[in-house]
Amino acid sequence: MxxxxxxxxxxxxxxxxxxxxxxxxxxxxxxxxxxxxxxxxxxxxxxxxxxxxxxxxxxxxxxxxxxxxxxxxxxxxxxxxxxxxxxxxxxxxxxxxxxxxxxxxxxxxxxxxxxxxxxxxxxxxxxxxNTTQLTAMRSMLGNIxxxxxxxxxxxxxxxxxxxxxxxxxxxxxxxxxxxxxxxxxxxxxxxxxTNKSSLQRENIFKSEKINFTIILFMFANMLSGVYTGLFKPYLILMFVDYGVSEHKSIFIYLLTTLVSILSGFYLLKYHHFMKNVPFSGFFIAMISLAFVFFAMFVGLRYNLGIWFLFFLVLSRSVFLSLSSSFEQVLEYELFNKATLAMALGLTQTSFLAGDALGSLVTSLWIDPKNIHDYAKICSYCSILVLFHMIILFILKKYKKI
The missing domain is CATH 1.20.1250.20 (MFS general substrate transporter like domains)
Known part of the structure; x- marks a missing residue:
């Protein structure tokens, strides 16, 4: 394989x-x-x-x-x-x-x-x-x-x-x-x-506009950036504040990367089936991700134990990896191929802006100091994941897929 x-x-x-x-x-x-x-x-x-x-x-x-x-x-x-x-x-x-x-x-x-x-x-x-196979491969190579x-x-x-x-x-x-x-x-x-004239290439390039599809993906990537910036930079600190030693907390962080690799391996193994259902795969992964963030909120709020939190953090890596891969497949399918890099550049800019905003909100407004603060972060992430999913649902209806 x-x-x-x-x-x-x-x-x-x-x-x-x-x-x-x-x-x-x-x-x-x-x-x-x-x-x-x-x-x-x-x-x-x-x-x-x-x-x-x-x-x-x-x-x-x-x-x-x-x-x-x-x-x-x-x-x-x-x-x-x-x-x-x-x-x-x-x-x-x-x-x-x-x-x-x-x-x-x-x-x-x-x-x-x-x-x-x-x-x-x-x-x-x-x-x-196919793009599902290649996206999973790209994700695995990055995590490895x-x-x-x-x-x-x-x-x-x-x-x-x-x-x-x-x-x-x-x-x-x-x-x-x-x-x-x-x-x-x-x-x-x-x-x-191929022997295409420069005039043809220029006409293809000029024909592209920032259409509704690109705008929806930009909003989706911005939301993704926000909940990434809210949570990811503080993952290690969350375990430290929960009472886990620093080196064990770093080890847990590395385990999340390993789990992401295994998720990519799963997607790669079944890409022939998954390539036909990118929207369905995305929605299932996002619903699961929203549930995981909500469960983390409950676990932190009511102190349900370190093993419960550990399991949920690893589950978050699985569903985040799968949802990200499916969303990238949708981008490849729905963007104009002649100006793909421009469209991807816009979505990448949106994600980075959201990531910066999320990290600023966590550091300047929430300023987490205990597990209840991290519970608050998880509740926000759960809501943002649902809004992210809704945007792609609107896109599905708009494209009549």
Whole structure:
């Protein structure tokens, strides 16, 4: 099964190896950078750089236009090169250099991620693989990379002192290494390019508008960002405040990533059935997710025990992974293929805006200090999940699917 799904064709093999290297570089850098800056007494520079990178990434809708204009294969090369340089430059903690690096990283990563999703569509159009299978594969590769990258940083920090400088360089080198597979893909696409006139391409591009479908997906992704920002950054702290030790809380967080991988594996195994029911799969996963958040509210409110909470947190990862995968399949099916990256850029911008809003609400308004505060967060998340589901239900009625 692994060989058939991850290495079923030369194009899929290139995608698999590219994604593993790129995402591992990203994961290693994200884990090593804050500790490196802290050790260099540059925490403030790190905070500013993180904010600047987030703001730069919020302009994804502009980068989507760029990806559509020049083609995903060229855009991928540009984004990966820029991001690789930025990761290597993170060893410099000077505030000005840190800000410049953050702008480069935000731009490069956003362009590369949008181009990566366009690559998924190209694979589905040139092979027997469907978007449900490829979306599940993409999700699994991302989670595996995060797990391996985070584990590598933890192991290296345990075995060696002052290793973070070299980990940041390694992260950049892994991203540069992924460019080999992106370049191979670019050469093949250039050879196989169909002979369409520039006028036809321009007319296709100009014909796209920000239609009702895109607007609904933008609202849905914003809501998804809000309940992600409300809960995810405080998952470890919730267990710590519940009385679990710090290292066990971090281990639980890693388990949620592992569960997400297993969820992707399940979707990958049954993709032939799931590809025909993306709306049904999405609604079932979202109803389950809303119920899990409500159960977490009850469990925290009435102190039903750590094992009850542990089970629900893992269940949250399952249904969140499945609902996200099904929603991405719907985006591939319903967006105009000629301007896919622009539409994905708009939804990505909406998610990032919601994520920032959710984290601000949690940190500035709720300011969780005990389990009752986390119960309040879970109740809000449950309501937001239901609104997210309603928006996609409106889309289903609008498209008469």
């Amino acid at each position: 692994i060989k058939d799904n991850f290495f079923g064709s030369p194009n899929i093999s290139r995608y698999t190896l590219f994604t593993l290297l790129f995402q591992m570089g990203m994961a290693i850098s994200l884990a090593a950078m804050p500790i490196y800056f802290k050790n260099e007494n540059a925490v403030s520079a790190y905070g500013v750089a993180y904010s600047v990178m987030a703001i730069t990434g919020a302009f994804s809708f502009v980068y989507g236009l760029f990806v559509d204009r020049i083609g995903f294969s060229k855009a991928l090369l540009f984004g990966v090169m820029l991001y690789g340089v930025a990761l290597c430059m993170r060893v410099f903690t000077n505030p000005i250099i840190a800000v410049i690096t953050a702008i480069m990283a935000g731009l490069g990563a956003s362009v590369a991620i949008l181009a990566n999703r366009s690559w998924v569509l190209q694979i589905s159009q040139t092979s027997n693989a 990379s995060i797990l391996l990258g985070t584990a590598l940083v933890s192991l290296a920090a345990y075995l060696f002192e002052s290793i973070y400088f070299y980990l940041l360089i390694l992260a950049g080198l892994l991203v540069f290494g992924s460019n080999y597979f992106a370049f191979q893909n670019y050469k093949i696409i250039k050879l196989e390019k």
